[in-house]
């Protein structure tokens with residue numbers, strides 16, 4: 001599947017397109033199919049996102065969206081060396097799928 | 100330390116106001132990202148893997164405690180409680196919000212700091228020997244010259260759009276502690292037989308994808324012609340540097356293509372012309388700057404010697420202090436490389452503590468080193484134990500300077516959007532591996548440097564052992580290099596052969612050190628042994 005990601009203009013936070021808005025959680029990302037370019041152009045013009053780009057992704061056994069490339073998996077989680085700064089700091093399993 | 104005059108402060112304040120307006124226009128939609136990006140980069144604001152990243156300039160690596168406190172305050176107030184000290188003696192914050200950036204720059208300006216010249220194709224923040232003004236082996240303090248060049252280069256209209264970024268380092272001792280030969284221009288202040296000071300200019304060094312060691316272009320430039328000669332060097336580059344190809348745009352490529360002699364001849368011709376035009380600032384300005392770097396009020400008549408009966412303290416003294424030019428003093432390096440830690444990272448609390456210690460123990464001064472550590476340049480030896488105890492309590496007394504645990508590592512794929520592979524976890528594993536079995540002390544001096552991609556921010560070409568992260572079919576892979584050095588004997592490392600995965604490269608490094616330990620002769624460092632026996636025995640152990 002193809003998903004759309006980018007950074008929040010104001011905060012710089014990594015965000016994922018969920019079909020109607022931007023989420024901080026990669027699990028919310030939806031398949032954008034062929035629409036990546038048009039969504040990206042519109043959202044960028046509305047200043048809701050900066051540097052949007054589409055990437056390949058798959059779903060795991062539980063159906064959770066996982067980016068294909070390691071760089072985007074690290075973006076999805078946060079630095080692999082600072083579990084305390086990731087989106088789910090209390091969850092020791094949070095990063096097991098990243099590397 | 101240098102203090103801003105009215106012009107310096109006005110320039111910085113005006114820049115903050117300008118940037119505040121630019122950010123407002125970006126958020127209001129009056130500027131697109133394409134229009135805004137070059138403007139934010141001129142103020143050190145990048146967009147990185149997890150957020151905006153702000154790189155703050157630390158001119159020639161020198162900070163007073165007020166400035167250091169400000170760095171801690173920013174880490175706490177606007178970031179996530181820490182900062183990353185870099186190989187260019189700067190600091191980077193990884194979690195900055197665009198909305199906050201103007202406020203951060205405004206706060207920095209109150210302590211005479213900014214983020215200008217930390218990005219873009221201009222003359223970047225100028226680096227210098229981190230023991231400047233303190234080292235026993237220096238002929239002068241290099242910082243007044245670095246400061247003069249800072250003033251000359253800041254917003255210099257002719258050099259704001261060079262073919263590519265431009266990095267200058269200034270040293271004033273035989274021992275090169277600033278990787279001077281790996282800069283676009285390296286300046287070495289030295290003394291002639293008559294006891295006069297002059298500058299040797301080395302041009303065309305650099306790392307990145309095409310590493311090169313600089314050429315000595317002129318042995319002697321009188322100090323009252325420093326700017327004129329530097330301007331001539333830049334002009335020739337600006338005229339002929341390749342603007343058609345980003346990868347061939349650095350000055351090192353120009354020297355490589357036309358030859359150092361031809362380049363030097365052209366610089367000379369330009370220099371002769373410029374001499375008539377009077378571009379050199381009045382010598383009085385250099386004298387004025389020098390007064391700011393006058394000696395602090397050292398206590399006279401102190402004797403040398405430290406009671407080293409506490410073995411942990413003794414280890415730290417032997418490893419982390421450096422000979423001072425005034426009796427009874429020493430320069431102490433605070434290692435930001437705890438075992439298993441993230442090289443160069445410091446928490447806000449640690450930054451504040453180091454600021455306090457700078458004030459209490461080192462005449463209000465500290466330095467950032469290109470090896471990502473912090474120096475307290477002027478510590479009384481009789482107070483060293485007290486200092487060490489304070490550091491030890493805060494986990495800042497790791498005694499590993501220049502050893503295998505004192506790793507330089509760039510942010511790599513954990514933070515950097517250009518990375519191919521992570522650098523930090525590797526550094527953590529290596530420092531753990533070698534401290535677990537006590538091998539680090541046995542091995543002694545071994546400079547290990549890791550970059551997460553070919554851009555070489557982690558100086559891997561210049562590591563006695565270097566590691567370069569590459570992308571191998573979507574997986575992290577690491578190439579190993581041996582034999583680099585960035586001292587007075589600068590050399591570039593050579594790749595051993597096929598790369599390794601993360602665990603593989605840690606094992607490979609261990610094997611490499613085993614070859615060294617088996618082969619070393621009296622007093623040889625790893626680098627010396629490598630230079631004597633060459634690559635083959637290492638290759639044999641790694642791939643044989």
Ligand code: HEM
Nearest residue numbers: 185186187281305306307308349509510515517554555556
């Ligand atoms: C994370 C954001 C960073 C980005 C986007 C970045 C980008 C780059 C690029 C593109 C180059 C290659 C320039 C060239 O060859 O023309 C480079 C070189 C370099 N960077 Fe970085 N860098 C970053 C962080 C750092 C950090 C954290 C350090 C210090 C640890 C650093 C220090 C250097 C040094 C020393 C060089 C080598 C300069 C040379 O080629 O001579 N950079 N950087």
Ligand code: SF4
Nearest residue numbers: 509515518551552556
């Ligand atoms: S060497 Fe590459 S990965 Fe490391 S900081 Fe520089 S650009 Fe990023």
